[in-house]
Amino acid sequence: MIIKTKKVIPASEITDPSIFKARRQIIKASLAAMLSSGGIASVFANSTPPIWPNLPKSPVTNGTLTVTPAEIAKNHTNYYEFSFNKTDSTRLAQNLVTDPWSVEISGEVEKPGHYHLEDILAKQTLQEYVYRHRCVEAWSMVVPWVGFPLASLLARVNPLSTAQFVKFTAVYQPQTMPKQFANAMLEWPYVEGLRIDEAMHPLTLLAVGMYGEHLPKQNGAPLRLVVPWKYGFKSIKAIVKIELLKKAPMTTWTKFAPNDYGFYANVNPNVAHPRWSQYSERQLGSRFFTPRRKTELFNGYGNEVASLYSGMDLRHFF
Numbered sequence: 438m439i440i441k442t443k444k445v446i447p448a449s450e451i452t453d454p455s456i457f458k459a460r461r462q463i464i465k466a467s468l469a470a471m472l473s474s475g476g477i478a479s480v481f482a483n484s485t486p487p488i489w490p491n492l493p494k495s496p497v498t499n500g501t502l503t504v505t506p507a508e509i510a511k512n513h514t515n516y517y518e519f520s521f522n523k524t525d526s527t528r529l530a531q532n533l534v535t536d537p538w539s540v541e542i543s544g545e546v547e548k549p550g551h552y553h554l555e556d557i558l559a560k561q562t563l564q565e566y567v568y569r570h571r572c573v574e575a576w577s578m579v580v581p582w583v584g585f586p587l588a589s590l591l592a593r594v595n596p597l598s599t600a601q602f603v604k605f606t607a608v609y610q611p612q613t614m615p616k617q618f619a620n621a622m623l624e625w626p627y628v629e630g631l632r633i634d635e636a637m638h639p640l641t642l643l644a645v646g647m648y649g650e651h652l653p654k655q656n657g658a659p660l661r662l663v664v665p666w667k668y669g670f671k672s673i674k675a676i677v678k679i680e681l682l683k684k685a686p687m688t689t690w691t692k693f694a695p696n697d698y699g700f701y702a703n704v705n706p707n708v709a710h711p712r713w714s715q716y717s718e719r720q721l722g723s724r725f726f727t728p729r730r731k732t733e734l735f736n737g738y739g740n741e742v743a744s745l746y747s748g749m750d751l752r753h754f755f
């Protein structure tokens with residue numbers, strides 16, 4: 438008897454990769470054209486002009502980095518409130534209500550309060566910051582963020598000398614966030630934290646945009662943290678609360694798995710995750726045969742930030 442097996446071979450395996458890629462681009466382009474002419478799914482159509490076309494680049498921006506294509510940064514996301522995979526949040530997050538938005542600032546500050554996002558932004562100068570973005574899962578991108586230093590917001594509320602740490606809390610919106618609604622996996626809302634000197638460091642941003650546009654909802658609209666020398670999970674999305682504290686806050690991932698995810702989470706090729714190496718990273722959006730990139734200590738920002746950790750054992754404080 439002949440048994441017929443039906444093995445599905447992905448096209449990428451049987452076609453020369455460059456041809457395969459070109460073909461996919463053609464398919465994608467015609468799909469986008471179809472969608473925009475039909476006027477549906479503006480999420481995918483991407484035909485709106487940039488909001489901030491010619492923003493000054495911040496002096497810390499490294500001109501030698503190759504920016505990851507926007508479509509990849511927008512469609513490969515980690516946003517556990519919506520989904521545990523990388524693609525579904527692009528669609529699911531569109532339900533998130535981001536307007537109006539305010540941020541509560543409290544704790545060890547002279548001027549606590551609820552601040553409307555528009556009022557916060559009215560007093561800030563936006564710039565573009567092109568940063569490496571390295572996830573603890575060993576993939577990386579280069580993203581042109583639009584934002585301002587967290588330090589310049591903190592300066593407006595006057596932290597007290599007793600403020601040693603900063604706690605960030607993401608939005609709790611179970612009616613739009615399926616994993617919050619199901620109470621799945623993590624403790625909600627998502628919480629992150631920094632030491633006060635890390636929070637005040639000029640590389641640490643609050644971002645409101647990327648690629649010259651407002652942040653897509655799946656990337657953390659309307660306001661997210663960006664800490665480029667730490668693993669991506671520190672860069673909390675959809676922030677509604679900033680608290681200045683005397684003691685280090687417990688954070689979502691450290692609570693979930695304290696042996697896997699420390700409070701510092703500085704990118705460090707010499708400290709492996711218990712289940713995988715951090716020695717190198719897959720660069721999303723790079724050419725098919727591009728080798729993995731060797732991960733750098735502090736994600737390559739050592740000149741700027743290493744002094745924050747002088748004398749600390751980075752294996753212990755991982």
Ligand SMILES: Nc1nc2c(c(=O)[nH]1)N[C@H]1C(S)=C(S)[C@@H](COP(=O)(O)O)O[C@H]1N2
Nearest residue numbers: 514515516517572607627669670672673674
């Ligand atoms: N609120 C919230 N913030 C979050 C996450 C999340 O699940 N929820 N994921 C984190 C992780 S693991 C990473 S790698 C980055 C991913 O940012 P990006 O999807 O914009 O690339 O966001 C971080 N911020």
Ligand SMILES: [Mo]
Nearest residue numbers: 572573669670
């Ligand atoms: Mo991540």
